[in-house]
Amino acid sequence: MRDEAHKRFSYMIIKKEKLPFNLRGQVIYYVGPAPTPYGKVIGSAGPTSSYRMDPYTPQLLEKGLKATIGKGQRDKAVIDSMVKNKAVYLVAVGGAAVLISKTIKSSKVIAFNELGHEAVRELEVENFPCIVANDIYGNDIFIQGVNEWKR
Amino acid sequence: MREIKTSDITQAVKNLCLEANYCMGNDLKERIRYFSETERSETGKEILSVILENYDLAEKERMAVCQDTGVAVFFVRIGQDVHITGGSFYNAINEGVRLGYEDGCLRKSIIKDPVFKRLNTKDNTPAIIHTRIVSGKELEITMMPKGSGAENMSEVRMLRANDGLKEIKNFVIEKVKDAGGKPCPPIIVGVGVGGNFERCAILSKIALLRETGKPNGDPNWAMVEKELLEEINRLGIGPQGLGGTTTALGVHILVEPCHIACLPVAINIQCHANRHKTIKM
Numbered sequence: 001m002r003d004e005a006h007k008r009f010s011y012m013i014i015k016k017e018k019l020p021f022n023l024r025g026q027v028i029y030y031v032g033p034a035p036t037p038y039g040k041v042i043g044s045a046g047p048t049s050s051y052r053m054d055p056y057t058p059q060l061l062e063k064g065l066k067a068t069i070g071k072g073q074r075d076k077a078v079i080d081s082m083v084k085n086k087a088v089y090l091v092a093v094g095g096a097a098v099l100i101s102k103t104i105k106s107s108k109v110i111a112f113n114e115l116g117h118e119a120v121r122e123l124e125v126e127n128f129p130c131i132v133a134n135d136i137y138g139n140d141i142f143i144q145g146v147n148e149w150k151r
Numbered sequence: 152m153r154e155i156k157t158s159d160i161t162q163a164v165k166n167l168c169l170e171a172n173y174c175m176g177n178d179l180k181e182r183i184r185y186f187s188e189t190e191r192s193e194t195g196k197e198i199l200s201v202i203l204e205n206y207d208l209a210e211k212e213r214m215a216v217c218q219d220t221g222v223a224v225f226f227v228r229i230g231q232d233v234h235i236t237g238g239s240f241y242n243a244i245n246e247g248v249r250l251g252y253e254d255g256c257l258r259k260s261i262i263k264d265p266v267f268k269r270l271n272t273k274d275n276t277p278a279i280i281h282t283r284i285v286s287g288k289e290l291e292i293t294m295m296p297k298g299s300g301a302e303n304m305s306e307v308r309m310l311r312a313n314d315g316l317k318e319i320k321n322f323v324i325e326k327v328k329d330a331g332g333k334p335c336p337p338i339i340v341g342v343g344v345g346g347n348f349e350r351c352a353i354l355s356k357i358a359l360l361r362e363t364g365k366p367n368g369d370p371n372w373a374m375v376e377k378e379l380l381e382e383i384n385r386l387g388i389g390p391q392g393l394g395g396t397t398t399a400l401g402v403h404i405l406v407e408p409c410h411i412a413c414l415p416v417a418i419n420i421q422c423h424a425n426r427h428k429t430i431k432m
Binding site for chain 1: 192194198201202204205209212213214215216217219256258260269271300303331333334335385386387389391392394395422423424
């Protein structure tokens with residue numbers, strides 16, 4: 001789920017409309033997969049940049065979302081909201097799209113089908129490779145990593 | 152005069168779209184292998200090896216290296232003794248993009264209007280086509296799928312004529328630092344210096360087509376590239392921004408003459424998946 005679906009979710013939350021799925025306890029992967037080749041579960045499916053979802057993420061976290069997966073750093077409002085709502089942010093390797101697609105065992109569009117690759121999908125994954133970037137205590141791997149290695 | 156049929160151009164473009172998105176260049180793989188040896192962070196090392204593994208898998212499975220198969224950007228050099236027959240040259244390229252992106256399961260990411268309705272054109276057209284008339288009777292087409300994650304971190308800045316090297320370097324470092332992990336480091340930094348407002352932007356993109364990490368032909372600029380690369384790799388951003396000593400694989404600067412009163416500089420950031428393929432017809 002990515003930009004356009006987030007915009008719609010945000011609008012629906014403000015309008016107090018029922019969301020296409022219950023966010024409580026869920027994990028959202030920021031991805032717009034490539035079309036599915038014949039005989040495969042899904043096309044190339046690496047993470048997209050998370051910062052574009054920052055304006056909407058706190059709203060979703062307030063609704064019980066527990067984790068997001070993407071690439072690149074988040075803004076302060078998102079990090080604060082993760083601490084408040086006890087949620088985490090994980091990063092996957094950007095550009096490792098074929099490798100990641102192999103860990104996706106099933107994929108089903110569950111909302112906004114008309115958006116094509118921007119539609120909301122339900123994914124079932126196994127051994128999905130990712131790293132915790134922000135934990136529930138406010139730690140940030142982007143800041144810690146850079147501080148450790150800058151010379 | 153030599154005739155080239157548009158149908159042949161379409162076929163060539165279709166193949167370029169597939170090859171560029173599936174197969175990474177050996178220069179790039181070599182460069183990443185080199186940095187895998189020098190990278191000091193364990194996480195960084197692991198990310199670089201995952202990136203290489205993904206390249207191999209993409210090539211083997213004939214799948215897009217990255218799901219963002221980008222805007223189809225073309226740099227075309229048309230020999231002035233070439234006569235293109237059988238219809239519009241631009242249509243021929245767009246038709247090749249349409250076929251390549253459809254048949255190759257490449258993502259279609261182009262919207263008709265950037266603001267209103269944001270309707271997808273559904274075939275990844277229109278392509279962005281830069282043409283240059285050159286001498287001879289060859290047609291050279293370079294296709295570059297440019298993803299948006301890195302493109303979004305790019306900028307054109309009109310520096311003051313006397314700002315010189317110091318401000319050019321400051322600008323590059325500022326952009327790379329601000330981008331952090333967003334453009335999928337290790338990145339390649341394309342820099343265009345001179346020309347004018349629009350020309351330096353194009354130069355910064357053409358700079359990305361150079362063999363990864365190959366030094367500038369001009370020793371002065373080669374030194375600037377080397378110094379910038381070292382400074383960037385001291386920032387600590389590392390692979391994917393998680394910390395490390397490999398933030399960039401190369402800084403490529405392309406320079407052209409400019410007006411006495413200006414110093415146009417463009418920075419085009421490229422993710423590690425520096426995809427481009429060329430054909431000569």
